[in-house]
Amino acid sequence: MTAAVQLDRVTVRFGDFTAVDGAKLDIAPGEFFSFLGPSGCGKTTLLRTISGFIEPSAGRVLIDGRDMRGIGPNVRPTALIFQNLALFPNMSVADNIAYGMRVRGVPRRKRAETVERLLDLIALPGQARKRIDELSGGQKQRVAIARALAVEPQVLLLDEPLSALDLKLRQHMRNELRAIQRRVGITFVYITHDQGEALAMSDRIAVMNRGVIEQVSDGRTLYNSPETAFVASFVGESNILAGKVASVDGAVASVDTPIGPLRGRNVRGLRPGSQALLFLRPELLVPSADGIAARVTDAAFEGTGTLLTLAAADGRPLTVLVSGAAARDIPPKGAEIRLAYKAEEALVLPPDAAGDA
Amino acid sequence: MHSSVGQVVIFALPAVVVAAFAILAIRDRRRAGPAAGPGFVATNGWPVAIFLIVAVGLWTVFMIVLPMLSMIDLSFRPRLPPPQWGSARDIYTLENYRYFLFGSTTSTASWNTTHLKAFGLTIWVSILITILDFVVCYPIAFYMAQVARPARLRLFMLMLIAPYWVNEILRAFAFRLLFASQGVINRALMGAGITDQPIDFIAADVALYSGLAYAYLLMMMFALYNAIETLDRNQIEAARDLGAPWWHIHLFIVLPHAKPGIASGATLVFMLTAGALAAPLVLGGPRTLWFTPIVYDRFYQAFNWQQGAAYALILLVACVVFVLLVLKIFKLRLGEIAK
Amino acid sequence: MTSRTIQKAMLGFYIALFFAYLFGPLVVMGATAFNTPAYPTFHPFEGFTLKWFANLANDRDIVYGLKNSVWIGILVVAVSVPVGLAGAILLTQVYSRAQSFYYLIVVSPVLTPGVIIGISTVVFWRHLTDITGLKFIYDGTVLTVLAQSSFISAYTMLIFLARLARFDRTLEEAALDLGASRTQVFFHVLIPFMMPAIGSAIVIAFLSSFENYNTTTFAILADKTLTTVLAGRIRVGTTPALSALAVAIVAVTVVGAVLFELFKRREQDIAARRAAAAARSEAAETAAVPAHA
Ligand SMILES: Nc1ncnc2c1ncn2[C@@H]1O[C@H](COP(=O)(O)OP(=O)(O)OP(=O)(O)O)[C@@H](O)[C@H]1O
Ligand SMILES: [Mg+2]
Numbered sequence: 011m012t013a014a015v016q017l018d019r020v021t022v023r024f025g026d027f028t029a030v031d032g033a034k035l036d037i038a039p040g041e042f043f044s045f046l047g048p049s050g051c052g053k054t055t056l057l058r059t060i061s062g063f064i065e066p067s068a069g070r071v072l073i074d075g076r077d078m079r080g081i082g083p084n085v086r087p088t089a090l091i092f093q094n095l096a097l098f099p100n101m102s103v104a105d106n107i108a109y110g111m112r113v114r115g116v117p118r119r120k121r122a123e124t125v126e127r128l129l130d131l132i133a134l135p136g137q138a139r140k141r142i143d144e145l146s147g148g149q150k151q152r153v154a155i156a157r158a159l160a161v162e163p164q165v166l167l168l169d170e171p172l173s174a175l176d177l178k179l180r181q182h183m184r185n186e187l188r189a190i191q192r193r194v195g196i197t198f199v200y201i202t203h204d205q206g207e208a209l210a211m212s213d214r215i216a217v218m219n220r221g222v223i224e225q226v227s228d229g230r231t232l233y234n235s236p237e238t239a240f241v242a243s244f245v246g247e248s249n250i251l252a253g254k255v256a257s258v259d260g261a262v263a264s265v266d267t268p269i270g271p272l273r274g275r276n277v278r279g280l281r282p283g284s285q286a287l288l289f290l291r292p293e294l295l296v297p298s299a300d301g302i303a304a305r306v307t308d309a310a311f312e313g314t315g316t317l318l319t320l321a322a323a324d325g326r327p328l329t330v331l332v333s334g335a336a337a338r339d340i341p342p343k344g345a346e347i348r349l350a351y352k353a354e355e356a357l358v359l360p361p362d363a364a365g366d367a
Numbered sequence: 368m369h370s371s372v373g374q375v376v377i378f379a380l381p382a383v384v385v386a387a388f389a390i391l392a393i394r395d396r397r398r399a400g401p402a403a404g405p406g407f408v409a410t411n412g413w414p415v416a417i418f419l420i421v422a423v424g425l426w427t428v429f430m431i432v433l434p435m436l437s438m439i440d441l442s443f444r445p446r447l448p449p450p451q452w453g454s455a456r457d458i459y460t461l462e463n464y465r466y467f468l469f470g471s472t473t474s475t476a477s478w479n480t481t482h483l484k485a486f487g488l489t490i491w492v493s494i495l496i497t498i499l500d501f502v503v504c505y506p507i508a509f510y511m512a513q514v515a516r517p518a519r520l521r522l523f524m525l526m527l528i529a530p531y532w533v534n535e536i537l538r539a540f541a542f543r544l545l546f547a548s549q550g551v552i553n554r555a556l557m558g559a560g561i562t563d564q565p566i567d568f569i570a571a572d573v574a575l576y577s578g579l580a581y582a583y584l585l586m587m588m589f590a591l592y593n594a595i596e597t598l599d600r601n602q603i604e605a606a607r608d609l610g611a612p613w614w615h616i617h618l619f620i621v622l623p624h625a626k627p628g629i630a631s632g633a634t635l636v637f638m639l640t641a642g643a644l645a646a647p648l649v650l651g652g653p654r655t656l657w658f659t660p661i662v663y664d665r666f667y668q669a670f671n672w673q674q675g676a677a678y679a680l681i682l683l684v685a686c687v688v689f690v691l692l693v694l695k696i697f698k699l700r701l702g703e704i705a706k
Numbered sequence: 707m708t709s710r711t712i713q714k715a716m717l718g719f720y721i722a723l724f725f726a727y728l729f730g731p732l733v734v735m736g737a738t739a740f741n742t743p744a745y746p747t748f749h750p751f752e753g754f755t756l757k758w759f760a761n762l763a764n765d766r767d768i769v770y771g772l773k774n775s776v777w778i779g780i781l782v783v784a785v786s787v788p789v790g791l792a793g794a795i796l797l798t799q800v801y802s803r804a805q806s807f808y809y810l811i812v813v814s815p816v817l818t819p820g821v822i823i824g825i826s827t828v829v830f831w832r833h834l835t836d837i838t839g840l841k842f843i844y845d846g847t848v849l850t851v852l853a854q855s856s857f858i859s860a861y862t863m864l865i866f867l868a869r870l871a872r873f874d875r876t877l878e879e880a881a882l883d884l885g886a887s888r889t890q891v892f893f894h895v896l897i898p899f900m901m902p903a904i905g906s907a908i909v910i911a912f913l914s915s916f917e918n919y920n921t922t923t924f925a926i927l928a929d930k931t932l933t934t935v936l937a938g939r940i941r942v943g944t945t946p947a948l949s950a951l952a953v954a955i956v957a958v959t960v961v962g963a964v965l966f967e968l969f970k971r972r973e974q975d976i977a978a979r980r981a982a983a984a985a986r987s988e989a990a991e992t993a994a995v996p997a998h999a
Contacts, residue, residue, distance in 0.1 A: 639819070645920065
């Protein structure tokens, strides 16, 4: 099966600055694919390269198996939903949605039908004559989606479309976007710096950092089995402890950390003596009879659980999420407790080349 | 040097400049590679690209640059009857500028005092009027921009916009009605018994100077208003809370912020006053000294276009020098005042 | 009395004085137009009359000048609005090293005295028609249009630049992405966005042309416009008929300018109403969204 979008070692440079560095991946037809990364990591640049506003400095973009070199954005089978939506303020809702068909010479009658159908799809029936500046944020959002879908693109590209909405609406729109994607069945390429959004909606996610794609996999794998220190720290919360690998025992390595030797899954097969970071998710740590010694400094009740902040032996802060049965018995502030975890659930990863994490 | 050389230079100069920039631009694009982005035609499409180039090309070349260059060229030519233009006698000369300084070769005076005095006076009075207009406008502009409520502001704006669009000849005419020997002011003065003879305001240039000060007042007003309006009101509040006296607030907060507006208002008022033609023609007495009517007379009384061009250029240079001085004093760039 | 009230009173007095100064001369001029004596005066007011206005309509020169002024104004609008628009668009695209040079050239007419623009235009076109033999260009109306457009285009360019600064480039990209050609983008996105500025530019270009004297008096050659006729008459002597003409011109321009201003206000009000509607739907939407756990 040909990939809906294929990035073949795509590199984009602005002068001396490399915004996207050798991106290589395939996106399957009908997939909901997300790019996740911090601000400035090159997500928008990559999306604009796919849609044709930027020519790659090296590498190729293929859409449905076709090389897109020299093909302008107005003839690519993609539609882009801009970070700021970019709805035409001088046109009505219907005219906005119909615009792509208008410039393609679709007859007026047909245009009206399509607009009608799309307004139903985005749950805005009867709003066709309204002007853009009369709409709410969520309504604008839907109109932007309808406008892009109206040209029947093979790939819909979305650049942080929900970032302007308030939290409640954002969560609602997530479900709606996902539902729309299922209904129309085309490929969605979605960009976000919000991991919750990416994890909730996507079939697969590519995590980007400084123009480099660090890992491509489904959300569960990203969360449970990150392959790089960046992914492990960016996706989800972790207690991070730096140290040296002391010994390796099968799949598990022991790391000498400032608070003592700790064990974790040796994902990348580090050898004894090499630098390592140990990642401990807050929900993996449970108060128990022995383990890491720490003193409770704060407890915040968060509904589904209680987030404990503790100070380890050397004073560094640790966080622990206590939920389920254990939540009935929260240790008081100042209590000295011990924390245990299953070694195969903690991760041992090499530090990033750049030294951050 | 013969004037035919100048003709070639005039028409070649814009072409050479445009070509030089075009070559530089193409070279830069080559170097930048794909990062340069789409080119001019690709970003605009053929029809729009042609429209942009043709419209701006005709405007800048045929309506701005070439006329100015021709005027400069003409100002360096001798006065000749039209059949002899371009003949062997049409060679470049400084005669017209010499005349401005020293007057006719047959006169006994060593300097061309009439013209020099008129020029000096024009510049000097224009500067004074510029300052006066600033002083008059500042309180109102500040009031409108920072103090007035929206409803009041709208009313003031309408009241200012109406007189703003009154033709400058009509402004001059209005002042003539006020200051004429049988005019409103003289009648009032005589009626009150202050004088028994009408005062000749026109010969004394009172009418001219007040007319000029009046004519371009609103230019200054709008320039100041636009600049002060962008000042955050909180800054003034904060300074007041810190106990700054009112003059301190104006001198060290409002005025520095309004600098570009002051500069652009000053430039406009000076340029318009020094270049005013209607007011001196209508309000000037027989012996009034103002430079623009002299320029006008070079053309339409003396029919000496060459000299007229030279005089016009002298006036233009004065304006350019003024703009440069203002930019220097206020430490601004041209882009900041031309808005 | 506190110092605050004294300050307020002083300011009020100053403002009153200022507006008296601003309107006084115009009011006096207006009053003379309706007074019966043959010499323009408003005190004593001997009787109300409209005969000076009737005189105007029968004055051939003035009617001719008026027609010519309107005609020139229309042509100036036709030249300077597209040219100013092109100038503004090009400024954002011009080669970076040429940018300040280009800017200097296109704003220079704003900073050049009008008489000089008139003179240089006449000098150049006389020269050019001598060389080329295209005598028809050396005509008062044509030269006046060219000379006025040279600086009025700079005015309109500044109006367009101000609007263009608020233009969202992604709108163009959005249209392009939806399949529009570059030319379609220009006409469907940029021009509608510029429409309010185009309206302002038309009004301002026409008014600037209509009331211009300094440039016109040189460029019009032997022909006449309303302002040159007026100037000629005023130099010869003042009559109430001139006051009447002044009143008529002031009335037309001022009513035009004020209507234009009110029209802009109305646009703002419409925008405000829309924003209010948006806020209402925003509130309704947030209320309607089911809360998520
Ligand atoms: N046209 C350009 N010229 C030079 N640098 C650019 C250009 N466009 C983007 N960049 C740089 O490339 C980097 C990546 O930008 P990009 O917009 O792709 O980030 P992003 O991941 O979308 O960030 P955000 O979440 O803030 O939208 C940034 O450092 C940015 O400054
Ligand atoms: Mg972005």
